[in-house]
Amino acid sequence: MVFASSVPASAGVPVAVLIAVLVAAVLHAAWNAIAHWIPDKAAALTLVPLGCVLCSIPMILFAAAPDSRSWPYLAASSVLHILYNGLLMLSYRFGDLSQTYPLARGTAPLVVALVAAIALGETPGPGQLAGVLLISMGLGFLVFWGRRDNPSRPAAIGAAVTTGLVIAAYTVVDGTGIRLSHSTLGYIAWLMLLGEVTMPVLVFAWIGPKLWPRVRPVWHIGLLGGALSVAAYGLVLWAQTRGALASIAAMRESSIIIAAVIGAVWFKEGFGKPRILATCVVAAGIAVMVLT
Secondary structure, three states: OOOOOOOOOOOOOOHHHHHHHHHHHHHHHHHHHHHHHOOOHHHHHHHHHHHHHHHHHHHHHHOOOOOHHHHHHHHHHHHHHHHHHHHHHHHHHHOOHHHHHHHHHHHHHHHHHHHHHHHOOOOOOHHHHHHHHHHHHHHHHHHHHHHHHOOOHHHHHHHHHHHHHHHHHHHHHHHHHHHHHOOHHHHHHHHHHHHHOHHHHHHHHHHHHHHHHHHHHHHHHHHHHHHHHHHHHHHHHHHHOOOOHHHHHHHHOOHHHHHHHHHHHOOOOOOHHHHHHHHHHHHHHHHHHHHO
């Protein structure tokens, strides 16, 4: 698989792209909150991907098919998204939204910046490097405080960081594939179908008919989470056709702040001053990467 970039790392971020990514950040934090809220993670693993699949079908019918050069990226990203869904639910099973979400989302921009520089020639400038340092400091503090706060946190931290690495992988793969597709909507539609259809099938094969009583009480909110997920990632993929991957990846992680507020307000998680500080440091690093 050959990576190619048509967007220079130094390119400015158009206002439309900035707005799209910020809206995507809100939607992303919202659907993750839904996935965290559903107590039965088997139900969440069924309903959220199923919502994505249902949204993809009409798009496939009306959108132009992606160019043949983008299909290897679609295949690779589909596998990565299956892995991502499993790891994400594992993170939410082990830890609080206000800790696991910043770790998973904050890890990704660091890796994307590195891979984009090596594979795509999008060399980060001094501002991006400063942002990487700030994000690393914030993440390190989150890890340290998590271990002090609760001895069960290492499992949550490991799952969240691994999730972040998978996020970085599919960000780079999709950032290249979407630029080769010549059909943004078609690429999004096929990715949502191929990447999400497997998980509900696996869960049903594992649980069988007993799955229905578990999904019935939350089917509507779970499918809504899937629709929000499609909208969020669709906006990001569109933005990746018009901006450098590292900048887009950094901007979308502004959802960390939104998720922190949701965790503290709706889930009554003990956020506390240390996590507030760590989250703000991560957000400051993201802001530095975007604005310089």
